[in-house]
Amino acid sequence: MIPSELKHELQRRIASAITNREAAVDVMKALQAHYGWLSDEAVLEAAGLLGLSPLQVEELATFYEMIYRRPVGQQVIHVCDSISCWAMGGASLMDCVAELLGIRPGETTADGLFTLLPCCCLGNCGQAPTLMIGDRIHGKVTAESVAAFLAELRQSTALINLVVTTENLI
Ligand code: FES
Incomplete structure (x- = not known):
């Protein structure tokens, strides 16, 4: 269930949009x-919140590849698999990350840390091959640089998880 603070914030954003549908992706x-x-819930x-039917929301959700309908x-x-990235080694980048x-x-990895997905052009074609981790785009990615990102990310995510666990214990 949505916490009331988040619900009010979303109601405020919907009210400031020109149409409710315009606010759908944000919501x-x-x-x-x-x-x-x-989730379905x-x-x-x-x-x-949007005053749309669940089917209308579902249609929008399945259209946007950054909306995840599965855990x-x-x-x-x-990993971008559109033309510029593909031409610059995007397929082998995907293989490299997968490996x-x-x-x-x-x-998704067994520890629940990472999910790997292909995606359409991220608008960073000049820096191909490109991938996005969370909201951050990385261009001109090589096997070496991606190995370094992942190691760094594993460490920082493990640290965040540790802090959250510790806070829950206090
Ligand atoms: S084709 Fe990959 S960012 Fe545009």
Whole structure:
């Protein structure tokens, strides 16, 4: 269930949008950030807030590839598979990330830290090949640089998890 503070914030954003539909992606992303993914319950909540039918929200959710209708890891890695990145080695970048994580595209690591997904152009074609981790875009990615990102990310995510666990114990 949406915390009342988040609900009021979303109602405020919807009220300031020209149409409720315009606010739909914003609402879905906020609910996704809260739940970790856009569950069926979250679709119903989004529909209720937006005054749209659950089917209309579902249509929008499945159109945007950054909206996750299945559980994902704490960090989602999107590897661009559009033309510029493909021409600059995007396919081997995907293979490289998959091998480093020990999963295939579409899967989540057993520790729940990473999900690997292909995606359409990230608008960073001049820096191909490109991938996005969370909200951060990385260009001109090489096998070496991606190995370094992942090691860094594993460490920082493990640290965040440790802090959250410790806070819950206090
Ligand atoms: S083709 Fe990959 S960022 Fe545009």
